[in-house]
Amino acid sequence: MKNGKATIHDIAEKLQVTASTVSRALNNNPRISDATKKKVLKAARELNYQPNNIASALRSGRSKLIGVVVPTANRNFFSSVIRGIEEIANSVNYKVVISQSYDDYEKEMQTIEALLNVQVDGIIASIGKTTENVDHFKKIIKKGIPLVLFDRVTNELDVSQVVIDDYYGAFQATEHLINEGCKRIVHFSNSQNINIYKERKRGYEDALLKHGISVDPELIRFSKLQLEDGRASMQEVIDAKIPFDAVFSASDYSIMGAMQVLKENGYKLPQDVKLVGFGDEPFTSFTEPTLTTVNQKSIPMGNITAETFFEILNQKDQTNIISKKTILKPELIIRNSSLNQQK
Amino acid sequence: MKNGKATIHDIAEKLQVTASTVSRALNNNPRISDATKKKVLKAARELNYQPNNIASALRSGRSKLIGVVVPTANRNFFSSVIRGIEEIANSVNYKVVISQSYDDYEKEMQTIEALLNVQVDGIIASIGKTTENVDHFKKIIKKGIPLVLFDRVTNELDVSQVVIDDYYGAFQATEHLINEGCKRIVHFSNSQNINIYKERKRGYEDALLKHGISVDPELIRFSKLQLEDGRASMQEVIDAKIPFDAVFSASDYSIMGAMQVLKENGYKLPQDVKLVGFGDEPFTSFTEPTLTTVNQKSIPMGNITAETFFEILNQKDQTNIISKKTILKPELIIRNSSLNQQK
DNA sequence: ACAATTTGAGCAATCGATTGCATATTATAA
DNA sequence: TTATAATATGCAATCGATTGCTCAAATTGT
Numbered sequence: 001m002k003n004g005k006a007t008i009h010d011i012a013e014k015l016q017v018t019a020s021t022v023s024r025a026l027n028n029n030p031r032i033s034d035a036t037k038k039k040v041l042k043a044a045r046e047l048n049y050q051p052n053n054i055a056s057a058l059r060s061g062r063s064k065l066i067g068v069v070v071p072t073a074n075r076n077f078f079s080s081v082i083r084g085i086e087e088i089a090n091s092v093n094y095k096v097v098i099s100q101s102y103d104d105y106e107k108e109m110q111t112i113e114a115l116l117n118v119q120v121d122g123i124i125a126s127i128g129k130t131t132e133n134v135d136h137f138k139k140i141i142k143k144g145i146p147l148v149l150f151d152r153v154t155n156e157l158d159v160s161q162v163v164i165d166d167y168y169g170a171f172q173a174t175e176h177l178i179n180e181g182c183k184r185i186v187h188f189s190n191s192q193n194i195n196i197y198k199e200r201k202r203g204y205e206d207a208l209l210k211h212g213i214s215v216d217p218e219l220i221r222f223s224k225l226q227l228e229d230g231r232a233s234m235q236e237v238i239d240a241k242i243p244f245d246a247v248f249s250a251s252d253y254s255i256m257g258a259m260q261v262l263k264e265n266g267y268k269l270p271q272d273v274k275l276v277g278f279g280d281e282p283f284t285s286f287t288e289p290t291l292t293t294v295n296q297k298s299i300p301m302g303n304i305t306a307e308t309f310f311e312i313l314n315q316k317d318q319t320n321i322i323s324k325k326t327i328l329k330p331e332l333i334i335r336n337s338s339l340n341q342q343k
Numbered sequence: 344m345k346n347g348k349a350t351i352h353d354i355a356e357k358l359q360v361t362a363s364t365v366s367r368a369l370n371n372n373p374r375i376s377d378a379t380k381k382k383v384l385k386a387a388r389e390l391n392y393q394p395n396n397i398a399s400a401l402r403s404g405r406s407k408l409i410g411v412v413v414p415t416a417n418r419n420f421f422s423s424v425i426r427g428i429e430e431i432a433n434s435v436n437y438k439v440v441i442s443q444s445y446d447d448y449e450k451e452m453q454t455i456e457a458l459l460n461v462q463v464d465g466i467i468a469s470i471g472k473t474t475e476n477v478d479h480f481k482k483i484i485k486k487g488i489p490l491v492l493f494d495r496v497t498n499e500l501d502v503s504q505v506v507i508d509d510y511y512g513a514f515q516a517t518e519h520l521i522n523e524g525c526k527r528i529v530h531f532s533n534s535q536n537i538n539i540y541k542e543r544k545r546g547y548e549d550a551l552l553k554h555g556i557s558v559d560p561e562l563i564r565f566s567k568l569q570l571e572d573g574r575a576s577m578q579e580v581i582d583a584k585i586p587f588d589a590v591f592s593a594s595d596y597s598i599m600g601a602m603q604v605l606k607e608n609g610y611k612l613p614q615d616v617k618l619v620g621f622g623d624e625p626f627t628s629f630t631e632p633t634l635t636t637v638n639q640k641s642i643p644m645g646n647i648t649a650e651t652f653f654e655i656l657n658q659k660d661q662t663n664i665i666s667k668k669t670i671l672k673p674e675l676i677i678r679n680s681s682l683n684q685q686k
Numbered sequence: 687a688c689a690a691t692t693t694g695a696g697c698a699a700t701c702g703a704t705t706g707c708a709t710a711t712t713a714t715a716a
Numbered sequence: 717t718t719a720t721a722a723t724a725t726g727c728a729a730t731c732g733a734t735t736g737c738t739c740a741a742a743t744t745g746t
Contacts, residue, residue, distance in 0.1 A: 017696085287631075402702080402705085
């Protein structure tokens with residue numbers, strides 16, 4: 001019992017039983033009498049025993065750790081999904097190891113390597129923006145380790161995934177703007193290699209077409225969708241004197257940039273230009289006017305992702321794992337930035 | 344080699360050497376010839392060998408995992424500190440397990456228990472707001488496991504800690520408002536059991552006194568400092584018809600609430616009321632007017648915290664560990680909400 | 687009262703990597 | 717040429733918990 005760290009052997013010695021008995025008692029094995037169990041539990045408490053998960057993991061082959069890879073935890077959406085995952089994981093005594101890829105391909109590979117090294121029982125991930133090659137994910141699958149993707153997924157991998165209906169969200173958002181009388185709606189998008197942005201753009205376009213408005217490529221601006229990108233894109237449109245009466249951005253950050261630039265250029269919001277973002281970041285309710293945006297159902301998404309994960313983990317022996325895709329409906333949160341009639 | 348997972352034994356067998364040799368070769372032990380090392384590395388690659396950290400951790404007693412406990416990763420400050428910690432940790436091949444306490448005492452205890460279970464080599468933590476008893480931290484120390492606290496610390500524990508000079512930050516902020524001509528400065532604070540809020544309040548008070556302004560208890564409002572709390576506090580002050588010309592809040596969230604309520608009540612910002620927050624959350628540059636706030640130097644704080652941690656970890660055999668307190672100077676970020684002359 | 691069950695607990699191998707100590711081989715020194 | 721040192725590798729125990737198998741004691745049945 002060096003270092004003040006008691007093991008089952010210390011308990012065993014104290015009680016003059018074997019470590020096997022202690023182990024079984026602690027795991028509430030029916031082969032051990034209640035009397036012995038009580039004694040063991042008592043001794044464990046007295047010795048301040050802390051189970052060594054590592055030893056347990058080595059023997060049982062289960063670390064009870066889930067690796068979660070997100071681009072950044074510093075985003076309301078991702079941290080909420082993580083929270084949703086944790087809720088489920090903790091309820092079955094699993095712990096979550098959060099890894100940030102910082103949207104960097106190299107870092108994403110390293111982080112997955114590191115997670116496999118620490119022997120996580122499986123990985124839940126949202127793919128980084130710069131990731132175009134998914135071999136590192138294939139490696140996970142090849143090792144037979146459960147993998148579930150959420151939000152930023154890919155079709156190149158035959159794995160279970162949980163996404164929101166980006167198409168639907170964008171369609172709703174765009175249709176809402178049309179219903180408020182907008183006809184020249186600017187759209188901020190990101191690389192079309194990233195599924196979510198592709199889908200959002202498709203939703204935007206289909207909503208326009210449904211209402212007999214043709215898609216004008218001049219109105220669609222591609223960028224990384226950061227605040228600065230939103231500023232730049234908006235300024236470009238203004239400078240090019242392209243007429244417009246609304247902006248629907250695939251990100252709340254870039255719509256903020258647009259809002260700033262519009263104000264700086266003397267536009268009145270929402271009278272002159274109506275705005276809708278995507279993501280429902282907390283700051284969207286702080287802005288002036290408050291921002292209409294699309295809520296991505298992050299906590300439920302986390303819950304469902306974790307549940308899907310455990311389904312796979314528990315049926316893992318069976319060879320035929322069916323990968324399923326769960327699609328959640330996002331919700332349009334209507335605030336003042338898109339309304340003629342302020343509420 | 345079941346499950347496609349190769350071990351050092353598989354490599355050993357393939358090369359007709361022993362596992363010891365393979366282990367040493369992989370660890371670049373000088374007792375192994377370069378020729379053998381090369382062969383081992385090659386075979387490892389061919390077999391798609393992935394080191395089993397768990398086995399290694401069990402034997403060596405080092406998991407190469409650091410547990411980081413934060414109230415919530417969904418805060419710019421905390422996620423940036425985490426990033427700062429990760430930078431250092433990853434550079435020495437350590438991995439970070441992030442745990443959120445959600446500012447809940449129970450959850451904080453559980454999470455620490457879980458971290459100890461997974462055998463982290465040490466813990467870095469920021470104490471939750473509702474935590475008043477620190478026995479769970481004492482337990483960490485008693486086990487001889489390195490512990491470093493940052494930001495939300497306590498004096499009850501003799502451990503190394505890294506904090507910003509909250510007093511200084513608050514003093515600067517308040518003095519800045521005074522220099523802009525304010526004399527009746529409202530202060531939003533939180534429980535005085537939490538050191539950072541106590542210090543910020545002290546800084547506020549001392550700045551007032553330095554400039555011959557007496558501290559008016561009516562102007563100091565205590566709450567949880569969320570957006571809603573800021574709204575409520577501000578409304579209270581307005582309703583009570585207490586004269587004021589500025590608000591300095593210990594949190595960016597509550598100052599946002601104040602900003603909303605002030606606008607709703609027809610105050611002109613910053614002409615009628617000047618505002619300063621604390622935290623430099625990203626949204627502070629999105630608001631109208633943009634918010635003056637105090638930047639907490641989160642990335643450097645993370646770096647220093649991690650460095651301090653590794654110092655302790657590496658001198659751990661020596662019994663006399665000196666706990667040191669590092670204090671970083673925060674920076675006042677002056678934006679429009681506090682200026683007579685807009686920039 | 688004796689065989690057949692049931693119950694409770696011990697033995698020993700195992701998970702994969704590490705490491706102190708021994709050993710075999712080769713190189714260097716005397 | 718033989719003793720000595722240096723080099724390269726093997727042997728076997730170990731980290732702490734788990735688990736299939738064995739065995740002894742207690743209980744039940746006839």
